Amino acid sequence: MRKLRLAGIWLLLLCLLTGCQGGAAAAEDSPAVEVEAAASEVPAVTDAPVDGMLTVYYLDVGEGNAALIESQGHFMLVDGGDRDYSSKVVAVLKSFGVETLDYVIVSHFDADHLNGIVGALHVFPVDTVLAPDYTADTNIYRSYVSIMQEKGLAAVTPQVGDAFAFGDASFTVVGPTRYDHADVNDNSIAIRLVFGGNSFLFTGDAEAGSESEILSTGQDLDVDVLEAGHHGSDSSTSQGLLDAASPEAVVVSCGAGNSYGHPAQAVMERLQAKGVTLFRTDVQGDISVTSDGVNLTWNAEPTTDWSYGSGGTDRGAEDAVAEDTWDDSVKYDSVGDTNTSAAYILNTHTRKFHLPDCPSAEKISVKNYAESNESRDQLIAEGYSPCGNCKP
Numbered sequence: 518m519r520k521l522r523l524a525g526i527w528l529l530l531l532c533l534l535t536g537c538q539g540g541a542a543a544a545e546d547s548p549a550v551e552v553e554a555a556a557s558e559v560p561a562v563t564d565a566p567v568d569g570m571l572t573v574y575y576l577d578v579g580e581g582n583a584a585l586i587e588s589q590g591h592f593m594l595v596d597g598g599d600r601d602y603s604s605k606v607v608a609v610l611k612s613f614g615v616e617t618l619d620y621v622i623v624s625h626f627d628a629d630h631l632n633g634i635v636g637a638l639h640v641f642p643v644d645t646v647l648a649p650d651y652t653a654d655t656n657i658y659r660s661y662v663s664i665m666q667e668k669g670l671a672a673v674t675p676q677v678g679d680a681f682a683f684g685d686a687s688f689t690v691v692g693p694t695r696y697d698h699a700d701v702n703d704n705s706i707a708i709r710l711v712f713g714g715n716s717f718l719f720t721g722d723a724e725a726g727s728e729s730e731i732l733s734t735g736q737d738l739d740v741d742v743l744e745a746g747h748h749g750s751d752s753s754t755s756q757g758l759l760d761a762a763s764p765e766a767v768v769v770s771c772g773a774g775n776s777y778g779h780p781a782q783a784v785m786e787r788l789q790a791k792g793v794t795l796f797r798t799d800v801q802g803d804i805s806v807t808s809d810g811v812n813l814t815w816n817a818e819p820t821t822d823w824s825y826g827s828g829g830t831d832r833g834a835e836d837a838v839a840e841d842t843w844d845d846s847v848k849y850d851s852v853g854d855t856n857t858s859a860a861y862i863l864n865t866h867t868r869k870f871h872l873p874d875c876p877s878a879e880k881i882s883v884k885n886y887a888e889s890n891e892s893r894d895q896l897i898a899e900g901y902s903p904c905g906n907c908k909p
């Protein structure tokens with residue numbers, strides 16, 4: 518059975534890679550950028566029959582969060598993980614043949630969510646960015662603001678109840694109810710994604726305080742799959758939220774052996790008592806679940822590892838320790854990316870530039886690798902010299 522399921526996933530992947538789902542569709546559609554317009558155009562969130570499949574990839578980004586959602590040639594990225602995983606997230610998107618991201622959702626601006634978003638914004642055209650209404654005094658936030666400006670993007674600040682169409686799926690913003698929390702985790706944008714009869718809840722790093730505000734709105738929070746809040750922190754995935762969501766499965770996205778004690782003992786106990794099936798990126802790596810609108814198919818069996826983290830200072834240290842800047846010199850090679858659309862490959866150490874197919878370009882270390890679409894003359898003006906082999 519498991520083999521069959523995996524085969525299905527691989528067929529889907531192959532399909533994506535070879536473009537048999539019609540990759541051009543995403544580029545041709547133009548979802549409304551205005552919240553109001555999107556909200557009025559989107560069909561009511563119902564369990565009407567759907568065509569095709571929707572897959573949620575909960576990427577293993579260590580101690581962080583990043584989920585890629587794909588349906589019928591549409592792509593959406595919810596958070597992007599921290600600096601060490603930014604290149605992985607971009608590589609995964611490339612390997613799936615992403616040409617345009619319909620939506621990028623920044624749950625909040627903490628580095629373990631924002632870094633890979635900044636990476637993706639550098640590489641992929643994005644139709645709509647949803648981000649919370651507050652600012653941060655960090656380098657990665659400044660990188661985010663600068664790439665948004667460079668790409669001519671203005672983030673939409675969604676309000677509770679705003680609904681957005683995503684192919685045959687749709688999602689509703691269920692939180693936060695306000696953006697002025699003292700703890701920025703509580704400003705996390707939370708969404709409920711619906712595809713036919715299947716549904717998924719993402720709450721970023723929202724803590725119990727924000728969760729209870731969300732609960733007080735009386736919205737439908739019932740889902741099949743819940744991502745545990747704040748990487749399985751003790752202060753999130755409260756009993757109230759768990760009861761309202763009543764998920765059949767819970768995914769925890771956290772780093773193996775992280776120093777914050779994620780997932781917390783109390784959360785593991787609440788989940789186990791609730792009788793959910795458990796998936797966790799720190800134990801199982803990348804997790805994916807495919808919906809046909811009725812049934813869910815996972816890429817792995819649920820884990821029976823209910824172990825929890827120990828010690829840790831939880832929130833607070835997280836931001837101090839997390840890398841704060843986006844390293845744009847990392848090579849996007851984690852998922853066997855062989856073709857690049859960049860004009861030139863740079864070695865930032867030797868200051869040589871190459872054609873993308875130059876054998877020397879393959880040997881550049883990850884640390885010194887960069888891609889550029891600047892002109893030959895611009896690069897030379899910046900102190901780069903052409904490779905003697907490929908003579909760019």
Ligand SMILES: [Zn+2]
Nearest residue numbers: 581627629722
């Ligand atoms: Zn986080």
Ligand SMILES: [Zn+2]
Nearest residue numbers: 625627702722
């Ligand atoms: Zn956070």
